[in-house]
Amino acid sequence: MADAHVVQTVDLHKNYQGTEALRGLTLHVPAGSIFGFLGRNGAGKTTTIKILLGMVRPSAGRATVFGLAADDPIASVEIRRRTAFVSDEKDLYDGMTVAEMIRFTAGFFPRWRTDLEQRYLRKFELPPDRKVKALSRGMRTKLALLLSLSRGAELLVLDEPTAGLDPAMTEEVLQALVGHAAGEGMTIFFSSHQIAEVEQIADAVAIIDRGRTVVSGALDDLRESFQRVQLVFDGEPPAAAFEAPGITRVRRSGRVLTVLSTAGAEPILDRARALHAVSMDVVPVTLKEIFLESVTTEE
Amino acid sequence: MLWYKSWRDTRWRFLVGLGVLSLSGATVVLVYPRVLALVPLVPSSDGGGELGRRIREIAQLSREFRGYIWAQWFHQNVRQEWTVVSALLGTGGLVAQGSTGALFTLSLPVSRNRLVAVRAAAGLIELLIVALTVALLLPIMAPAVGERYAIADAVAHAICMFAAGAVFFSLACLLSTSFDDPWRPLLIVVFAAAVAGACETVFRGLQPYSVFAVMSGDVYFRTGHLPWIGIAASAGVSAALLFVATVNLARRDF
Numbered sequence: 001m002a003d004a005h006v007v008q009t010v011d012l013h014k015n016y017q018g019t020e021a022l023r024g025l026t027l028h029v030p031a032g033s034i035f036g037f038l039g040r041n042g043a044g045k046t047t048t049i050k051i052l053l054g055m056v057r058p059s060a061g062r063a064t065v066f067g068l069a070a071d072d073p074i075a076s077v078e079i080r081r082r083t084a085f086v087s088d089e090k091d092l093y094d095g096m097t098v099a100e101m102i103r104f105t106a107g108f109f110p111r112w113r114t115d116l117e118q119r120y121l122r123k124f125e126l127p128p129d130r131k132v133k134a135l136s137r138g139m140r141t142k143l144a145l146l147l148s149l150s151r152g153a154e155l156l157v158l159d160e161p162t163a164g165l166d167p168a169m170t171e172e173v174l175q176a177l178v179g180h181a182a183g184e185g186m187t188i189f190f191s192s193h194q195i196a197e198v199e200q201i202a203d204a205v206a207i208i209d210r211g212r213t214v215v216s217g218a219l220d221d222l223r224e225s226f227q228r229v230q231l232v233f234d235g236e237p238p239a240a241a242f243e244a245p246g247i248t249r250v251r252r253s254g255r256v257l258t259v260l261s262t263a264g265a266e267p268i269l270d271r272a273r274a275l276h277a278v279s280m281d282v283v284p285v286t287l288k289e290i291f292l293e294s295v296t297t298e299e
Numbered sequence: 300m301l302w303y304k305s306w307r308d309t310r311w312r313f314l315v316g317l318g319v320l321s322l323s324g325a326t327v328v329l330v331y332p333r334v335l336a337l338v339p340l341v342p343s344s345d346g347g348g349e350l351g352r353r354i355r356e357i358a359q360l361s362r363e364f365r366g367y368i369w370a371q372w373f374h375q376n377v378r379q380e381w382t383v384v385s386a387l388l389g390t391g392g393l394v395a396q397g398s399t400g401a402l403f404t405l406s407l408p409v410s411r412n413r414l415v416a417v418r419a420a421a422g423l424i425e426l427l428i429v430a431l432t433v434a435l436l437l438p439i440m441a442p443a444v445g446e447r448y449a450i451a452d453a454v455a456h457a458i459c460m461f462a463a464g465a466v467f468f469s470l471a472c473l474l475s476t477s478f479d480d481p482w483r484p485l486l487i488v489v490f491a492a493a494v495a496g497a498c499e500t501v502f503r504g505l506q507p508y509s510v511f512a513v514m515s516g517d518v519y520f521r522t523g524h525l526p527w528i529g530i531a532a533s534a535g536v537s538a539a540l541l542f543v544a545t546v547n548l549a550r551r552d553f
Contacts, residue, residue, distance in 0.1 A: 016552075050552075050553065053405070053406055054405075055402070055405050055406075055552070055553045056552040056553065057550075057552060073410055073411070073412075073549065074410070076410075077408050077409065077410050078408070080406060080407060080408040080409075081408035083406075084406075085402075085406040087402045087403070087406075089402070091399070091400055091401065091402040091403045092399070092400055092403055093304070093307075093399055093400040093403065094399040094400070095307060095399070096307070104300050104303065104304065105407075107300035108300060108407050108408055108409070109408075133399075
């Protein structure tokens with residue numbers, strides 16, 4: 001299982017002086033996947049990432065990366081040797097130039113890829129002699145990505161990688177990530193509250209809310225299991241007849257009843273036929289709808 | 300590479316400390332002829348209480364260049380300036396949250412123990428360089444006022460300065476693992492030093508055991524022997540403070 005899942009957390013808890021940031025988070029990130037980690041602001045995404053990288057100690061539960069315990073100081077060094085991280089603040093050394101930053105970082109990674117460093121230096125058009133503090137937000141993000149992608153890492157962890165970027169820059173960063181993942185076969189684990197970008201590049205997602213995983217799985221599987229069925233009846237729609245396990249929402253509007261299900265559409269359609277619905281439509285569900293449904297109904 | 304980062308983080312404080320202390324030391328040497336001219340004006344009769352006694356003692360010591368340097372420089376100026384410079388070099392840190400790149404540093408494949416060790420070692424080396432440079436400036440500058448100062452004396456005083464300065468440096472290092480900004484550790488260390496200095500003045504019996512007695516090389520000046528017990532005690536306290544800093548950083552969440 002250690003090979004199948006690069007990152008695993010089981011019943012992970014973290015308390016910050018009485019505030020529960022994580023409340024039993026369980027997560028499985030498949031090897032080789034682009035894994036989107038979704039949640040509202042303050043849901044516990046950054047805390048989870050920091051636990052995985054040994055920056056924060058969990059209060060309870062287990063977190064492993066490459067099968068190594070994230071809270072073990074020695075194992076944590078090995079995890080960081082095989083992992084690249086880009087923080088949401090794109091935290092770099094302001095006083096160094098781009099070239100110094102690259103030279104400094106390369107010194108810690110024996111498998112540093114000079115070919116990738118040169119490629120991304122050209123692709124991102126980064127000025128080697130410019131100080132980090134003089135870089136724009138976008139350039140700073142690109143430098144942080146270059147430093148991560150050139151490490152020869154097996155896992156890339158990104159915390160809100162496109163935060164503060166304009167749409168064009170966001171697209172460029174996402175394309176670079178997808179291209180790199182395809183070429184190098186690495187696992188990408190990235191947190192975001194930008195659903196559109198997760199939907200664009202992720203092949204698996206976890207949605208967390210208030211420190212707990214509420215939805216997790218392959219994106220295609222989620223789309224398949226979450227179904228929205230629109231039913232039209234001759235008279236008053238029998239909303240109560242559709243309240244059942246697996247039905248996450250039933251909404252009535254005139255003669256139209258909209259049912260959102262996590263257990264497929266067939267049981268709903270069978271029930272609707274029995275109740276003589278005059279029209280039945282199964283409508284695709286977007287990740288945004290899944291997200292909104294998951295984070296607003298969980299208590 | 301951590302050494303390089305540590306040097307980059309502290310180089311300006313190092314250079315400022317080196318510059319200020321060098322300037323102060325050089326000034327003390329260069330004004331010696333004027334001080335020597337004033338010495339006969341100090342009344343030799345008793346009177347003036349404790350202050351009068353101390354002025355007469357300094358005047359007496361200043362009749363010789365070695366005595367003047369000890370009284371004016373190592374016993375007086377160094378106490379304040381060296382304490383501040385030592386604390387200044389100990390503040391901050393490779394992962395101080397107020398500094399840029401703290402999360403980047405923590406994401407590197409380096410243990411927190413090593414972060415503290417490299418930071419402390421780099422700072423202590425800088426401290427030793429400043430102590431030696433400032434002390435060796437005395438034999439270099441002395442001929443400018445027609446005097447001589449032994450290199451052995453300078454090195455001995457540098458060792459004393461370094462040992463005592465390491466205590467304030469390590470205390471600043473420890474405080475920097477708890478505070479996010481460099482100013483609170485600096486202010487706390489300076490305040491602690493002021494309290495220690497006040498205690499030494501009020502309880503004169505404590506003077507021989509004071510960290511300032513080690514810093515000024517009091518025993519060496521009077522006996523010609525290094526205060527090994529004081530140096531060892533300072534090293535022990537410094538090591539203990541750095542150990543606590545390591546433990547503190549290891550258990551901290553970022």
